[in-house]
Amino acid sequence: MSTDAMPRLALAAVLLGALAFALVPLILPTYQVSILTEVLIYAVLAMSVDVLAGYTGRTPLCLGAVFGVSTYVTVYYSSTFGGSPYVGMALGVLAATVIAALFALLAIRTSGVYFLLLTLALGMIVWGICLRWTSITGGENGIRGNVRPAELAAHLPFYYVVFVAVAVVTFVMWRFVHSPFGLTLRGIRDSESRMRALGYNVSLHMFIAFTVAGLFSGIAGALYAMFNDFVSPSTVALTQSVEGLLMAITGGIGTLFGSFIGALAIIGLENAVSLYTERWQTVLGVAFIVIMIFAPEGILGGIKTLLARKRG
Amino acid sequence: MDLSVTDFLALDAVTVQFGALRAVDEVSLRVRKGERRAIIGPNGAGKTTLFNAITGVVRATTGKVLFEGADVTRTAIHERARRGMSRTFQITNLFPNLTVAENMRLALRGLSPRKFSLLGSPALNSEEAGRADRALEVSRLGARRDSRVKEMSYGEQRQLEMAMALAAQPRLLLLDEPAAGLSPSERVIVSDIIRALPRDLTLVLIEHDMDLVLSLVDYVTVLNNGKLLVEAPPAEIRLNKDVQDVYLGKARHHA
Ligand SMILES: Nc1ncnc2c1ncn2[C@@H]1O[C@H](COP(=O)(O)OP(=O)(O)O)[C@@H](O)[C@H]1O
Numbered sequence A: 001m002s003t004d005a006m007p008r009l010a011l012a013a014v015l016l017g018a019l020a021f022a023l024v025p026l027i028l029p030t031y032q033v034s035i036l037t038e039v040l041i042y043a044v045l046a047m048s049v050d051v052l053a054g055y056t057g058r059t060p061l062c063l064g065a066v067f068g069v070s071t072y073v074t075v076y077y078s079s080t081f082g083g084s085p086y087v088g089m090a091l092g093v094l095a096a097t098v099i100a101a102l103f104a105l106l107a108i109r110t111s112g113v114y115f116l117l118l119t120l121a122l123g124m125i126v127w128g129i130c131l132r133w134t135s136i137t138g139g140e141n142g143i144r145g146n147v148r149p150a151e152l153a154a155h156l157p158f159y160y161v162v163f164v165a166v167a168v169v170t171f172v173m174w175r176f177v178h179s180p181f182g183l184t185l186r187g188i189r190d191s192e193s194r195m196r197a198l199g200y201n202v203s204l205h206m207f208i209a210f211t212v213a214g215l216f217s218g219i220a221g222a223l224y225a226m227f228n229d230f231v232s233p234s235t236v237a238l239t240q241s242v243e244g245l246l247m248a249i250t251g252g253i254g255t256l257f258g259s260f261i262g263a264l265a266i267i268g269l270e271n272a273v274s275l276y277t278e279r280w281q282t283v284l285g286v287a288f289i290v291i292m293i294f295a296p297e298g299i300l301g302g303i304k305t306l307l308a309r310k311r312g
Numbered sequence B: 001m002d003l004s005v006t007d008f009l010a011l012d013a014v015t016v017q018f019g020a021l022r023a024v025d026e027v028s029l030r031v032r033k034g035e036r037r038a039i040i041g042p043n044g045a046g047k048t049t050l051f052n053a054i055t056g057v058v059r060a061t062t063g064k065v066l067f068e069g070a071d072v073t074r075t076a077i078h079e080r081a082r083r084g085m086s087r088t089f090q091i092t093n094l095f096p097n098l099t100v101a102e103n104m105r106l107a108l109r110g111l112s113p114r115k116f117s118l119l120g121s122p123a124l125n126s127e128e129a130g131r132a133d134r135a136l137e138v139s140r141l142g143a144r145r146d147s148r149v150k151e152m153s154y155g156e157q158r159q160l161e162m163a164m165a166l167a168a169q170p171r172l173l174l175l176d177e178p179a180a181g182l183s184p185s186e187r188v189i190v191s192d193i194i195r196a197l198p199r200d201l202t203l204v205l206i207e208h209d210m211d212l213v214l215s216l217v218d219y220v221t222v223l224n225n226g227k228l229l230v231e232a233p234p235a236e237i238r239l240n241k242d243v244q245d246v247y248l249g250k251a252r253h254h255a
């Protein structure tokens, strides 16, 4: 089966999922609407992780930091600087893209565990700067924002704004991974040496992929600025990157849409578990191990394999 | 040595050194445009390393590689591909998680600006589709377009290796043991593919099957221990005493 045309079943599943995300908030209590808003935003982060981890074969541990840079810039511009939140969001996305491009220059020549560690280190640098540069970032206290306009203060209207934004971003990302360029990324994932022999400048393609992933993380970060209206070093911390990766893996690496399932599962679990215990991180770790053992392809990946086996 | 620009491919005292090992040892070689050349020699003779030095996978430690008169010794792999070099790999090197059609698409677009289309449609345009179809027909893979590579037989994967190298419409084609490990009937397919290549395409072929080699090429270069041993037309190669000693003799011992 060719992987570019979306089969009818997959299309139906995507539309059904979108419909569920559109209608379910109408019957949820407001607190849970806000959780669902967070799910949509983090799904975008997870999809950008998937662009690198699933489609390009490079697992990044810095996109959470790139996401957070966008949040910082958006919040800073709108509150400390007193500018328009929309300009702030645009600047946030721009900053995230520039940071990602800089990181890309350093990281694209590495692969495997070296890529993982290098991107981890780059993310830690961002976190360190946000923590220490107190005159700008407010250090551990963070910055309270002025991003969310009054007409979007209520949970439900804000949810639908995010829903529309995420729908558009998801469509663009889907086009991206299925474009001629997206195919080159899957080629790099499978065989860099063959790609070079065919005339591809692998480093250049990696650079573009990394920068584009940063741009999408930045969009998620800017939406998060509007969602949270507050930013502190925990937004650029390693756990952000790890959670984004975990969501992508839980949903199914290399499936793009799996990120929504992964974000729902991880954030849902986080909220359910934190009612009973403070040890959320431990539960997350255990959940991750269980997934890796029983469903290494992730939820959507597992479903796809099952369906393929039934048909074949 | 003085290298004339009329040589299509010229190697000037190329040495490739891995630590203490000279995998390729001062090899000089000229291939004319449209020539079909075989490189033979026992395992470990340095044939694949020579291909790697020509295509840029490894850099010559000393010596020069000239392609169409230009010094490409330090040129990046993808740049050499853009100049018209195309190769297959001795160890099958495909995109296993992609379909045959997708493998071909990557092969076709390597030299096209469309590879940078970030949001465009993945479909091939009619010119590209025509080229993909022709390469797949020649390689007898026309019916396998939608198969995932990792689910295909070894023989089919070898055919796809050739189809991909051909899809780029190269001017210099380097085939590294295209028939190794294949059944007799699959070998026939490979030699048919080679025979059907356009006559102006310059071919360098590494192959152990002497009958296949000697029926396909104009000229044979024999390597042994990284050194160039003999260069001669196929008819003379069989009779050459040195070649029999290092290569044919050895092959006979193996059989
Ligand atoms: N990348 C490499 N690093 C170290 N040694 C190598 C490398 N590639 C090839 N060699 C060595 O170079 C010699 C020639 O290898 P190769 O060119 O593959 O021979 P052939 O293709 O004629 O069988 C062998 O001894 C091989 O082990």
Ligand SMILES: [Mg+2]
Residues within 6 Å of the ligand: B047, B048, B049, B090
């Ligand atoms: Mg070899």
